[in-house]
Amino acid sequence: MRSDRKGRGNQRRQDRNSSIHIEVSTSVTDTAQKLARAVMVAYTISRMKPRDVLTAAGIVVCLGCASRHSSSVDPSFQNRLQVTQHVEHLDLAAREPAIVEHPDGTLFAAGYFNESVPTLYRSSNGGATWQRVNVGQDAEGTGNSDVDLAMAGDGTLYFISMVYDRQKDEGTQISIGVSPDRGATWRWKVISRTRGDDRPWIDVAPDGTAHAIWNDGKGVSHVVSTDRGQTWSEPQRIHSEGGSSHLAVGPHGEVAVRITPFSRSGSVFNAAVDLIAVSEDKGVTWRKSPAPSHLKWVNWDELDKDPNSIDRWVEPLAWDAAGNLYHLWTDTSGVYLSRSADRGRTWRSSRVVHSGPRPHYPYLIARGNGELAATWYTGTDSDLRAHVAHIMAAGDSQRVVMSEPFLVDAWKRQQPGDTTHHRDTAGEYFQLVFLRSGELGAVTTVQDIPAKRTGFTWWKFKD
Numbered sequence: 241m242r243s244d245r246k247g248r249g250n251q252r253r254q255d256r257n258s259s260i261h262i263e264v265s266t267s268v269t270d271t272a273q274k275l276a277r278a279v280m281v282a283y284t285i286s287r288m289k290p291r292d293v294l295t296a297a298g299i300v301v302c303l304g305c306a307s308r309h310s311s312s313v314d315p316s317f318q319n320r321l322q323v324t325q326h327v328e329h330l331d332l333a334a335r336e337p338a339i340v341e342h343p344d345g346t347l348f349a350a351g352y353f354n355e356s357v358p359t360l361y362r363s364s365n366g367g368a369t370w371q372r373v374n375v376g377q378d379a380e381g382t383g384n385s386d387v388d389l390a391m392a393g394d395g396t397l398y399f400i401s402m403v404y405d406r407q408k409d410e411g412t413q414i415s416i417g418v419s420p421d422r423g424a425t426w427r428w429k430v431i432s433r434t435r436g437d438d439r440p441w442i443d444v445a446p447d448g449t450a451h452a453i454w455n456d457g458k459g460v461s462h463v464v465s466t467d468r469g470q471t472w473s474e475p476q477r478i479h480s481e482g483g484s485s486h487l488a489v490g491p492h493g494e495v496a497v498r499i500t501p502f503s504r505s506g507s508v509f510n511a512a513v514d515l516i517a518v519s520e521d522k523g524v525t526w527r528k529s530p531a532p533s534h535l536k537w538v539n540w541d542e543l544d545k546d547p548n549s550i551d552r553w554v555e556p557l558a559w560d561a562a563g564n565l566y567h568l569w570t571d572t573s574g575v576y577l578s579r580s581a582d583r584g585r586t587w588r589s590s591r592v593v594h595s596g597p598r599p600h601y602p603y604l605i606a607r608g609n610g611e612l613a614a615t616w617y618t619g620t621d622s623d624l625r626a627h628v629a630h631i632m633a634a635g636d637s638q639r640v641v642m643s644e645p646f647l648v649d650a651w652k653r654q655q656p657g658d659t660t661h662h663r664d665t666a667g668e669y670f671q672l673v674f675l676r677s678g679e680l681g682a683v684t685t686v687q688d689i690p691a692k693r694t695g696f697t698w699w700k701f702k703d
Contacts, residue, residue, distance in 0.1 A: 321628055321643040324679060325700035328649070328686060329370040332359050333694035336667030337683040340391040345676055346422055348373070349683050350387045350399060351696060358383040358401040362423055367681065367698040375399065375417055376426035382415035392444045396420050396468050400442040400452055404505070411437035411505060414454050418469030431463050431472055432456070436504040441487035443495075449522060451495055455484040457504030460497065462523050478526050482513035490559035494583055495519040498555045498567070499528075501537045509539045516557070516567065518584040531555070532578035532587035533569035548572055551600045553668035558606035566633070568592075568604040568614050575599050575616055579633060592631065592640055597623055603669040610634030613672050613680050617665050618645065624663040628672065628682055628701055641703050649697065650687040675700070 334351020341347055347363040349370070357380055360373040383401025390398040396418060403413035414432040419425060436457040444450045450465040452472075460482060461475040483503035488496045499515040502508070514537060517526045538549045550572055558566045567578040567587070578589040593599075597619035606612045612631040619625055625645035632639040650666035666685035673681045679702045686695040 319641060319703065321630060321641055321680070321701040321703060323643070323646075323699060324702045325367055325698065327367055327370075327698040328695065329361065329698065330686065330693060330695040331361070331370075331372060333666075333685065333687050334359060334361075334683070334696040335685050335687065336386065336669060337671060337685060337696050338387055338389040339671050339673045339681060339683045340389045340397070341673055341675055341681070342391060342397070342422060343393070343395050344422075347673075347681070347698075348389060348391075348397060348423065349696060349698070350389050351683075351685065352383065352385050352387050352401075353687075353694065354384055354406075356381055356384055358387060358399060358417065360399060360423065361696075363698070366677070367700065370698070373423040375419075375423070376428065378428040379415075379417060379426060382413070382417070382428055382430070385411065386439055388441050390442045390444045390450065392448050392450070392468070393446060394448065394468075395422065396444075396448070397423060398442050398444065398450055398469060400440045402437060402440050402454070409505070410435055410507070411456075413437055414440045414452075416442065416452060416469065416472070420468065427469065429469070429472055432461065432475060436508075438503060438505050439484045441484060443487050443489040445489045445493040445522075446491060447493060449489075449493060451487065451489055451523065453478065453484045453487045453497055455482065455503040457508040460484045460499055460503075460517075462495075462497070464523050476523065478517050478523075479513070479515065479528065481510040482515070483508075485553070485555045486557050488557040488559050488565070490565070490583075491561050491563055493520075493522060494559065494563070494565075495523055496557045496559065496565055496584060497526075498531070498557050500552070500555055501539075502553065506540065511537055511539070516584050518565070520583065527584070529584055531569075532567055532580075532589050533571070533576070535569070535571045550598055553601065554603065556602055556604040556669070558604045558612065560606040560608060560610055560612070562609045564606075564610065566604060566606055566612060568602045568616075570599040570602055570616060572598055575602060575614070575629075577612070577614075577631065577633065577638075590638060592629065592638075593627075593642065597625075599627075601665055601668045601670075603671055605672060605674065607674050611674075613674065615670050615672055615682060621662050624648070624665065626670065626684060628680065628699075630680060630701070630703060643701055648684045649693070650685045651689070653689055678702070 333353035337351040349361045361370045363370045385404035386402040399417040417428045434456045440454040442452045459480040460478045463472045482499040485498035485500040497517045517528045565580040574594045575592045578587045602616040610633040614629045628643040630641045650664045652662040652664040666687045682699045
C-alpha cells in the first residue's frame with residue numbers, strides 16, 4: 241500500500257499527465273500523411289475539436305491521440321476487444337482488486353478498504369452474480385489493506401493480506417489464508433509482524449509450491465510452502481533494500497521478483513534499486529539483474545519537478561508456459577513490453593502502444609506461448625481512462641488487440657471544503673484473468689463515498 245500522505249493521483253500532475261499528443265500511424269500512405277499534416281495545421285488554426293476526422297480519396301485518417309482518452313496504436317492492431325459482460329456488485333469497497341478462476345470455473349475476487357477482515361467474493365455463474373465469502377474466524381484482524389490471490393492447479397486457493405495502521409501510517413502484519421475447498425474452510429497463518437510491512441504478493445508453481453513476498457523498508461522478504469499452505473518457511477531476504485513491486489512464478493518453478501526503489505508504503509526510497517531477481521531453486525539463491533525499463537525513478541518530492549517522470553508503483557512480471565519472462569512498463573510516450581528467453585539474463589523490448597495522456601499503473605498476465613493480457617490507466621481526473629489489451633508476442637511478431645478506453649466508477653475521497661468530484665484509480669493497478677471460456681476477465685473498483693456506492697465492477701472482454 242502507498243501511504244495516503246504521499247498523495248495518490250496528485251492533482252498537481254493532472255495537466256502534465258493529460259497533455260494532448262497527436263501522432264499519425266506509421267501504416268498510412270504518403271498521401272495520407274500529407275493530409276494528416278494538413279489536418280493538424282487546420283486544427284491548430286481553427287481549434288477544431290479533436291474528435292473531428294476527415295475522409296478523403298477513400299482513406300480514413302485517424303488522429304491517434306487527438307482525443308484525451310485515446311491512444312495511437314501499432315499498425316498490427318486488427319480490431320478491438322469487445323465488452324461481453326459488465327456487472328456492478330455493490331458491497332464493501334474493493335480497492336486494488338485481485339481476481340482468479342478455480343479449475344471448475346468458480347471466480348474469486350478480493351479487495352480492501354478499511355475492514356478488519358479480508359474481503360473476498362465468489363461467483364459460481366461466470367460473474368453474473370457475486371456473494372461475499374466467509375473467510376473464517378481466524379481471519380479477524382488479519383487484513384485491512386493490500387491483498388492478492390493465487391489459484392493452484394488442484395484448486396487450492398491462496399489469499400494474502402496486509403494489516404495497515406492508519407494512525408501510524410505504516411503496515412504491521414502480513415497473513416496468508418488457504419482454502420482447499422472453494423472457500424468453504426480456511427487456515428490462516430501470520431508470516432510477518434514487522435513495522436513497515438508492505439505490498440504482499442503470492443503465486444503458485446505448477447507443482448503446487450507456493451511463494452509469497454513483501455517488503456518492510458529494510459528489504460524484500462520471501463517465504464515458500466510445499467505442503468499446500470499447511471506450513472511456511474522462515475522469511476529469507478531476497479534483497480536488503482527496495483520494495484516488492486511484483487512476483488511471478490514460471491512453468492518450471494522459476495520465481496521472478498521485481499524490486500523497485502519505493503518501500504514501506506512509500507516512506508522509504510532507495511533510488512539505486514531497480515532490479516529483477518530470478519531464482520531457479522525455489523528461492524534458495526537469487527540472480528539479480530537491472531530491469532529493462534529505462535525511465536529514471538524519482539522520489540515524491542521531485543516527481544512534479546521532473547517533466548520526464550511518471551507515477552510508478554507496481555511493475556508487473558509474467559511467465560508464459562514456454563518459460564519466457566515478460567515485463568510490462570510505461571514511460572512518457574507509451575506502454576512497453578520486454579521479453580527474456582533466458583530467465584532474465586537478457587531482454588528485448590518493444591512498444592505496445594503510443595499514448596498521449598501518460599500511461600501508468602500497468603498489470604500483466606501470461607499463458608501459452610507468448611499469449612499475454614495487460615491493463616493500464618491513462619490521464620488523470622476527468623481524463624482518466626482504463627485500458628485492456630490482448631497481446632500475442634510469440635517469436636519476433638506482436639499482435640495487439642485493445643479495448644476502447646473506458647471509465648472506472650472510482651472517485652477520490654473529497655477533502656474538507658472541496659465540492660468537486662475527482663476521478664481516481666483506487667489503487668495502483670487493476671488485475672485481470674484468462675478465463676476457461678477463452679475470454680478475459682477484469683475487476684475494477686467502485687468507490688463513491690459521498691454517494692454511498694462501494695464495491696467492484698466485473699468485466700468480460702472478447703476478441
